[in-house]
Amino acid sequence: MTEVRIAGLLGALLAAGSGLKTPTAVENKVLAIIHLYVEPNKLLRVAETLKEMPEILDVYEVTGDYDIIAIMASGNINQLRELLKDKVLKTEGIKSSVTTIVLQTHKRS
DSSP states (O other): OOHHHHHHHHHHHHHTTOOOOOGGGGTTSEEEEEEEEEOGGGHHHHHHHHHTSTTEEEEEEOSSSOSEEEEEEESSHHHHHHHHHHTGGGSTTEEEEEEEEOSOOSOOO
């Protein structure tokens, strides 16, 4: 496939509203890193629920003190609070959470 064809397909996807998560897609957003402690038998269900939320950029199953880490973007701090309170933390199976707000991004791949 030629570069011109790839560029054309990419342009068509973007014009159709397909979301590509790039650094510029989260520019001027409040980013939060959410560490979630989840009931063991609900781990997959929680991950599936989180990944369907448009504000959640990434969902990771991890080792350590928590079971899932999710990266979330919101328009402002008030919206972040509402999303956490009304959507994320109401997800069945989440036992507790710790949320960290990103102050500055020094590198993003």
